[in-house]
Each structure stands twice: as structure tokens, then as C-alpha cells.
Amino acid sequence: MTRVAHTRDELAAALDAATGEIAVVMTMGALHEGHRQLIRVARERSPFVVVTIFVNPLQFGPNEDFEKYPRTLDEDLAACRAEGAAVVFAPGRDDVYPGGAPSITMNPGPLGAILEGASRPGHFAGMLTVVEKLLRLTRAGVAYFGEKDFQQLALIRRMVFDLELGVEIVGVPTVREGDGLALSSRNRYLSPRERTAALALSRALRAGAGHGDPEAVLAAAGDVLAQEPGVRLDYLELTGPDLGPVPAEGPARLLVAARVGATRLIDNVPIVLRKEA
Structure with missing residues (x-):
């Protein structure tokens, strides 16, 4: 009880x-x-x-x-x-x-x-x-x-x-909807159109996580966000696993914050940096 x-x-x-x-x-x-x-x-x-x-x-x-x-x-x-x-x-x-x-x-x-x-x-x-x-x-x-x-x-x-x-x-670990949107109490503020636009955040993180070079990580994630006019980017940052400097190789964190309509959303994923051939 x-x-x-x-x-x-x-x-x-x-x-x-x-x-x-x-x-x-x-x-x-x-x-x-x-x-x-x-x-x-x-x-x-x-x-x-x-x-x-x-x-x-x-x-x-x-x-x-x-x-x-x-x-x-x-x-x-x-x-x-x-x-x-x-x-x-x-x-x-x-x-x-x-x-x-x-x-x-x-x-x-x-x-x-x-x-x-x-x-x-x-x-x-x-x-x-x-x-x-x-x-x-x-x-x-x-x-x-x-x-x-x-x-x-x-x-x-x-x-x-x-x-x-x-x-x-x-x-x-972050719990997500089936389409990738990170669960948040603020998601209820999103209109159906805004919710669709908000999916760009998790898509961008997945795109960035597919690369091992820091510049490629940020470029891939940034490209996805730039293609969604309904997202107003606040920051897109790559850091160390403790939010310190970006390591040359090994564990890191990719973080994003943006406004979709009047709602401010954040998301992040762990990634592993490596030297790309």
C-alpha cells in the first residue's frame, strides 16, 4: 500500500x-x-x-x-x-x-x-x-x-x-516514444504539427551518433536540424561523458536543445568517438 x-x-x-x-x-x-x-x-x-x-x-x-x-x-x-x-x-x-x-x-x-x-x-x-x-x-x-x-x-x-x-x-537511460521522441511532461504542449517537427531532435542525435569524428558528428546532426523549419535551435553540443572537453576517442555525449512552437525541448545520446578511416 x-x-x-x-x-x-x-x-x-x-x-x-x-x-x-x-x-x-x-x-x-x-x-x-x-x-x-x-x-x-x-x-x-x-x-x-x-x-x-x-x-x-x-x-x-x-x-x-x-x-x-x-x-x-x-x-x-x-x-x-x-x-x-x-x-x-x-x-x-x-x-x-x-x-x-x-x-x-x-x-x-x-x-x-x-x-x-x-x-x-x-x-x-x-x-x-x-x-x-x-x-x-x-x-x-x-x-x-x-x-x-x-x-x-x-x-x-x-x-x-x-x-x-x-x-x-x-x-x-532516456525512455522514448516508438517514433523516437524523448518522453517529457512538456510534450503535451505540442500540437500535432509541432510534435512531428520535434522528431527532428532525436533524428539529429541518431545521425550524429552514426559518426566517430567530432566534426562529422556535429555536421550530421546539424544538417538534420537545419532541414526542419519548425525547430528553433538553442544549442547542439558535443562534450565528454561528464560534460567536460571532447575526447579524441572514446565515450562522449551529444546534446541538443530547441524550441518547437512555444515549447522548449532537450535531448541527448551517448556516443563513442573514434578515428574514421
Whole structure:
């Protein structure tokens, strides 16, 4: 049976019933198959999985979609129950930030200033602040995050390492629709025409991943995006596997962000660079 907690005291009482390691899956609600896959992967290791549902105001910019971000708590609770979550923590803003907006937040450092950080100032400071709070509130020993938000995953790993939080961070591969579109709560904003245009992102990543030379990777991906007028590119970047410099050979990451209509989408894939004949 899934227990639902809305306050810190209710969460603490629910966690007191845990035996063994506590796993956490953090979400902003509007759960889709990608979130459900995170819960399933977490349950394979930990019988006691906590799902958090909180639309965090700190990580939204002034012109972003905080007010219209989908809030579907009843459907989300049904999904968590179906996947066997032990606890759902769905707090209000005052439960997460009892003193109001915090005057001290996490500094994401240089890694938080590139890619998404360059396009969304303040986003990662707000994200890391709430993640650190929720790791402590849920008493998590392990936390699961999707690789679709790859920069977020990299920053959380760095924060946990630098601050010695003692939590294992596990990345779970991106879940996609059958046509390749990465699952996202924001996909529901797309019109049918925009959704078709959005497929250019995953096509571009696949095209880039078919090459081993860094210049060829970016050229192939860029060509696909240039052919889709419905996509307004924000960035297309090739990095190391930890978002550092591009290696001459070996594992790397290809990342893209673009607007389709009024909706901003991100995606990425792992690739292996090699010298091409």
C-alpha cells in the first residue's frame, strides 16, 4: 500500500516504517512512462521507494512555465500505486521552504553555467537546492534520475560528491516514444504539427551518433536540424561523458536543445568517438 505524505511530519512517520535502504525518485509530477520506469528500476533494488512530487518554483525563470506547468496529482498517485511506490511525498511550497524563498541556495559552479545554465540562468541553483533538501528529508541511500536531463544528472552527482552527502546517484537511460521522441511532461504542449517537427531532435542525435569524428558528428546532426523549419535551435553540443572537453576517442555525449512552437525541448545520446578511416 502506498502512503501519501503532504507534510514533513507525515513523511517522517512514513519513513519510520522503512526497512533497509530507502530509494527516492524525484519528480515535478505529470508522470509519464519515463517516470514510471524510474520507479520500476528503483524497486528492482530497493523495496522502499519514495516518489516526490513538487513543482519547484526556484528552478523556473521569470518567463518560464511555472504557473501552467501541468499538475495532475490524482493521476500521479494512481501511477505511483500501480508501480508499487511505498511513499509519495507531495508537499506544498511552505513544507519545502518553511522560511519562504531561501536566501542561501546551491552554487552550481562552472558546470552549471554552460548549456542549459547559459539559456536558463538560476535554473540549476534552484534545482540543486531542492534536490539537496529532498535527499535529506527522504533519508535516501540511493536516488534515481533520468538521463534525458543529463546536465542535471551530472550536477547532482557533482554536488553529492563535493558535499559528501553519502547518497548513490543512479542514471536511468532516456525512455522514448516508438517514433523516437524523448518522453517529457512538456510534450503535451505540442500540437500535432509541432510534435512531428520535434522528431527532428532525436533524428539529429541518431545521425550524429552514426559518426566517430567530432566534426562529422556535429555536421550530421546539424544538417538534420537545419532541414526542419519548425525547430528553433538553442544549442547542439558535443562534450565528454561528464560534460567536460571532447575526447579524441572514446565515450562522449551529444546534446541538443530547441524550441518547437512555444515549447522548449532537450535531448541527448551517448556516443563513442573514434578515428574514421
